[in-house]
Amino acid sequence: MGKSDILIVGAGPAGMVAATTAKTYYPDKSITIIKSIKSGCIPCGIPYMFSSLKDPSDNKLKTDALEKKGVKVFIDQVISIDSEEKKVKTKNNKEYSYQKLILAIGSKPIVPPIDGIDKEGVFPIHKDMDYLKKAIAQIKKKKNVLVVGGGFIGVEFADEISNIEGIKVTLIEMRPHLLLNSFDREFSHLVEDKLKKKGVKVITGARAEKIVGSGKVEQVDLSDGRKIDAEGVILGIGACPNTDLAKDAGLDLSSKGGILVDEYMRSSDPNIFAVGDCSCKRDFFTRKAVPVMLASTATAEARVAGANLYKIKVVRENKGTIAVYSTYVDGLVLSSAGLTEENAQKESFEIITGQIEGMDKHPGTLPGAQKSIMKLVFSKQSGIILGGQVSCGMACAQLINLVGVAIQKRMSATELETLQMATHPYLTSSPTKYPVVLAAQEALKKE
Amino acid sequence: MGKSDILIVGAGPAGMVAATTAKTYYPDKSITIIKSIKSGCIPCGIPYMFSSLKDPSDNKLKTDALEKKGVKVFIDQVISIDSEEKKVKTKNNKEYSYQKLILAIGSKPIVPPIDGIDKEGVFPIHKDMDYLKKAIAQIKKKKNVLVVGGGFIGVEFADEISNIEGIKVTLIEMRPHLLLNSFDREFSHLVEDKLKKKGVKVITGARAEKIVGSGKVEQVDLSDGRKIDAEGVILGIGACPNTDLAKDAGLDLSSKGGILVDEYMRSSDPNIFAVGDCSCKRDFFTRKAVPVMLASTATAEARVAGANLYKIKVVRENKGTIAVYSTYVDGLVLSSAGLTEENAQKESFEIITGQIEGMDKHPGTLPGAQKSIMKLVFSKQSGIILGGQVSCGMACAQLINLVGVAIQKRMSATELETLQMATHPYLTSSPTKYPVVLAAQEALKKE
Numbered sequence: 001m002g003k004s005d006i007l008i009v010g011a012g013p014a015g016m017v018a019a020t021t022a023k024t025y026y027p028d029k030s031i032t033i034i035k036s037i038k039s040g041c042i043p044c045g046i047p048y049m050f051s052s053l054k055d056p057s058d059n060k061l062k063t064d065a066l067e068k069k070g071v072k073v074f075i076d077q078v079i080s081i082d083s084e085e086k087k088v089k090t091k092n093n094k095e096y097s098y099q100k101l102i103l104a105i106g107s108k109p110i111v112p113p114i115d116g117i118d119k120e121g122v123f124p125i126h127k128d129m130d131y132l133k134k135a136i137a138q139i140k141k142k143k144n145v146l147v148v149g150g151g152f153i154g155v156e157f158a159d160e161i162s163n164i165e166g167i168k169v170t171l172i173e174m175r176p177h178l179l180l181n182s183f184d185r186e187f188s189h190l191v192e193d194k195l196k197k198k199g200v201k202v203i204t205g206a207r208a209e210k211i212v213g214s215g216k217v218e219q220v221d222l223s224d225g226r227k228i229d230a231e232g233v234i235l236g237i238g239a240c241p242n243t244d245l246a247k248d249a250g251l252d253l254s255s256k257g258g259i260l261v262d263e264y265m266r267s268s269d270p271n272i273f274a275v276g277d278c279s280c281k282r283d284f285f286t287r288k289a290v291p292v293m294l295a296s297t298a299t300a301e302a303r304v305a306g307a308n309l310y311k312i313k314v315v316r317e318n319k320g321t322i323a324v325y326s327t328y329v330d331g332l333v334l335s336s337a338g339l340t341e342e343n344a345q346k347e348s349f350e351i352i353t354g355q356i357e358g359m360d361k362h363p364g365t366l367p368g369a370q371k372s373i374m375k376l377v378f379s380k381q382s383g384i385i386l387g388g389q390v391s392c393g394m395a396c397a398q399l400i401n402l403v404g405v406a407i408q409k410r411m412s413a414t415e416l417e418t419l420q421m422a423t424h425p426y427l428t429s430s431p432t433k434y435p436v437v438l439a440a441q442e443a444l445k446k447e
Numbered sequence: 448m449g450k451s452d453i454l455i456v457g458a459g460p461a462g463m464v465a466a467t468t469a470k471t472y473y474p475d476k477s478i479t480i481i482k483s484i485k486s487g488c489i490p491c492g493i494p495y496m497f498s499s500l501k502d503p504s505d506n507k508l509k510t511d512a513l514e515k516k517g518v519k520v521f522i523d524q525v526i527s528i529d530s531e532e533k534k535v536k537t538k539n540n541k542e543y544s545y546q547k548l549i550l551a552i553g554s555k556p557i558v559p560p561i562d563g564i565d566k567e568g569v570f571p572i573h574k575d576m577d578y579l580k581k582a583i584a585q586i587k588k589k590k591n592v593l594v595v596g597g598g599f600i601g602v603e604f605a606d607e608i609s610n611i612e613g614i615k616v617t618l619i620e621m622r623p624h625l626l627l628n629s630f631d632r633e634f635s636h637l638v639e640d641k642l643k644k645k646g647v648k649v650i651t652g653a654r655a656e657k658i659v660g661s662g663k664v665e666q667v668d669l670s671d672g673r674k675i676d677a678e679g680v681i682l683g684i685g686a687c688p689n690t691d692l693a694k695d696a697g698l699d700l701s702s703k704g705g706i707l708v709d710e711y712m713r714s715s716d717p718n719i720f721a722v723g724d725c726s727c728k729r730d731f732f733t734r735k736a737v738p739v740m741l742a743s744t745a746t747a748e749a750r751v752a753g754a755n756l757y758k759i760k761v762v763r764e765n766k767g768t769i770a771v772y773s774t775y776v777d778g779l780v781l782s783s784a785g786l787t788e789e790n791a792q793k794e795s796f797e798i799i800t801g802q803i804e805g806m807d808k809h810p811g812t813l814p815g816a817q818k819s820i821m822k823l824v825f826s827k828q829s830g831i832i833l834g835g836q837v838s839c840g841m842a843c844a845q846l847i848n849l850v851g852v853a854i855q856k857r858m859s860a861t862e863l864e865t866l867q868m869a870t871h872p873y874l875t876s877s878p879t880k881y882p883v884v885l886a887a888q889e890a891l892k893k894e
Contacts, residue, residue, distance in 0.1 A: 013877075013879050016879055017878075017879050020879075021888075024888065042809060042810060042872070042877060044809075044870065044872055044878075048813065048872050048873075052814065052872075052873075053810070053812060054812070058810050058812040059810055294878075295870065295877075295879075296867065296868055296869055296870045296881070297867060298878070299878040299879055299881075299884075300866065300867050300868075300884075303864060303865060303884070303888070307864075314864060314865060314891075315861060316865055317859075317861065317862040317865060321867065322867050324869035325869050326869045326870075326871040326874050326875070327871065328871060328874060333873075333874060335869060337869070362491075362492065363489060363492055363505050363506055365501070366495065366499060366500065367499065394840070394841050394842055394874060395841055395842040395845040396874065397869055397870070397871050397875045398842040398845035398848075398849060398874075399848075401849050401868045401869055402845060402848050402849040402852055404866075404867060404868055405849055405852050405856075405858075405866065408862075408867060409852075409856045411852075412764075414761050414762060414764065415764040415855075417750060417761060418750060418761060418763055419851075419852065420743065420744060420747050420768070420769050420771055420855060421743055421747075421851055422741075422743055422773045422782060422784070422848055422851065423491065423743045423773075423844070424491060424774065424775060424844050425489070425491050425492045425495050426495075426499075426775040427775060427780060427844035428773070428844045430460075430489060431491075431741075431742040431743040431745070431746040432464050432467075432746055434743070434746075437746075437747075437750070441468075441471065444761075445471055
């Protein structure tokens, strides 16, 4: 029987960061990772394997650095957990004992029960290098590709595949606009326009109802009656947590899916932790269970778990998950943190918003300057920031991370209005028009 | 006699933002600006008038938008303040009365008392479009240009002028490295190497002692005995606050220069405010007077003053000035916020630091990916962040602004280690290697 002090199941970003963090905080403990996929991928890099990266293999998620640090890595699949005896069993009929077990077993792509969904040419997104290489090679041979789902994943796939010569891309989304989980309509429009300009056919307010073809997919019938030619279909409609292993072991699960965990990522068994997509997240604002599945969230959770396996060393400051996202569509960057105006209203927050437009360099005539739009959402009475959306050039993601920090520190519009920040001609808007400051001021005007 | 409720002297970023903010908070008050320079410049854009901007005039600081909002703008020079009668006198022999007066009278470039400093071809940096256009036209005709001063301004001038064909640029700095006010040596080296690669001759540990030439500058003699050929000399060694007007009016001044102000930018006369370079700043960490002269700082102060002229409406949250800077040298970006390791030690802080290297996109093979280096400085006992330095691609300035927020909110290494942030292949390092998080973790390891 394999014996390890700390046993981690899964080697995605959550599993890997759990291992490095555990190694940092508990250098004397032995650590083992069991992963079921021989060669994994950097999850958020998957769309870029189609055209931006020279070789899809460049997007490999490597465990070499972990192994050099003394972490043992085995390719195998854990099939059961004996939480009494503190050991697991694997598909290859091996057993591993543990003191602390970390489940970082991720999620699986949602495959909707559509007629014809199992036809050749329909690809859900599995994070497996060998599978993806084959899928990409096949997609590259098609003339018409349909991407199902207008969230981040779908939008990024549509953009990347449309870079490949000879492929006509259609993107469908059942809601009235793209990216509505994280953006208000004024931002959705930007990405819709960008994709359309690139020649992507964007269809909203419709869903795929039937996949037609003899063996292979040839056409997809939509709910609005349209029929779309497609020899390749990519499913980008989200994922659901992998919880079978946890369920069999008797761990508490959320009714919304996901392994229930406490503040320190401990499951209902105090020696079993769950991190990343497989664990249930609570919303920062409402404490509701929310289906946020981001590598960045997963790694933050993994750091909390890894540091606190034996003793709570790192007291957690942020008691809930904020979705902080960025997406990139052919030079257009959109980023979002926290609640949108629409989502805040759905949750019954009384809000004020501030919105500001400008340029992301100053003067705006400098080479490479792009338009910048920022919208901030505040609680009307308490003045606390609830969310922000921004579109500008490449600095967008760090700008939204600043907004993310402001949300995590529950900053007020007043604090943001008097914020001290750096500006530079090539790198930011002018000091007289720094978007966070001006959007906060716009909101305060309305009070 | 001109009559205005709110009278602002100076139309740099501080004066302009004071006016727009006052207009926002006191829409019924009349506002007048008196500015002494007919056509001003965006201060931080001045270096880019040499080569990055097609036309130097693109860097003009325009007051049109203010005038459209009903702010009166006069070109004239205020020569005295009668604080009893609440009025000012100008060079054109006019008088203007006020209820509230805002001094945004800026700073003047330091011209060191060097033998020959008044020779033709020696240019201090005045923020005056007509003056700068002439200076730029003359510099462009030279073969050898010496830039004196290796802070931000000097570095950016050296970089920009070296883009002009046929000009050989030398940069001298009296301290042992460039940018030492805001960066530790490991970062200074980066910019030194970059400039040297571009063909700029970088001389440190020496000062200009004598400017030689018959009428026009021909050569500069350095303290280390070297003699540098130069038909053009740019002085980039800093500035000192304009305080003559305030002194004559009997306002309290700091012994370090600068008009003394309270939390709300009120001078010793409650109806006179001072904002921007002319006002004295207190350090965020020590409350010492510090010579931070940044447009971004100036605008933050102007917002505080503008909102609080008649009543304190916006309670200030950040009680002291943090220098948050970014600089750009031919694609290399360096940013700094708060205390460097060296400066923290000089101020007797007991510290720990964390430093991390990586790539600013992921995978690092994506087009445009650049090396990223981040260093964070924490108080050892209290764990509070004191400063940060970072070098990476164009998102650097927003990343340092995030660090600036962390400093302003006195965040701990633990909070930063468990930070929630967005990552994206094209826009940030990977979620497993987000620099703020990992640098915090590196520091915590040392505790």
